[in-house]
Amino acid sequence: MRDRTGEQVDEEPAAHDPRCDDGWIDRDGDNPQPCLTCKPHLRPKFERRHRV
Ligand SMILES: [Zn+2]
Structure with missing residues (x-):
């Protein structure tokens, strides 16, 4: 496909x-x-331990 500048984008x-x-x-x-x-890399892996 192409973006609006005409460049090919994957x-x-x-x-x-x-x-x-x-x-x-x-x-x-x-x-x-x-x-x-x-x-x-900061995708949460654990339940949030602290409640606001
Ligand atoms: Zn961002």
């Missing part, structure tokens, strides 16, 4: 959360979460 760009701020989603909010597009 696949759709990964959905990137528009709230992402320097790798964090809702960074200034009550419950910031790592942006898994920017920080895939």
Whole structure:
């Protein structure tokens, strides 16, 4: 497929959360979460241990 500039692109760009701020989603909010597009290694493996 081609993007609107006419360049060939192999696949759709990964959905990137528009709230992402320097790798964090809702960074200034009550419950910031790592942006898994920017920080895939931070994908949560465990239940959150701390409640806000
Ligand atoms: Zn991001």
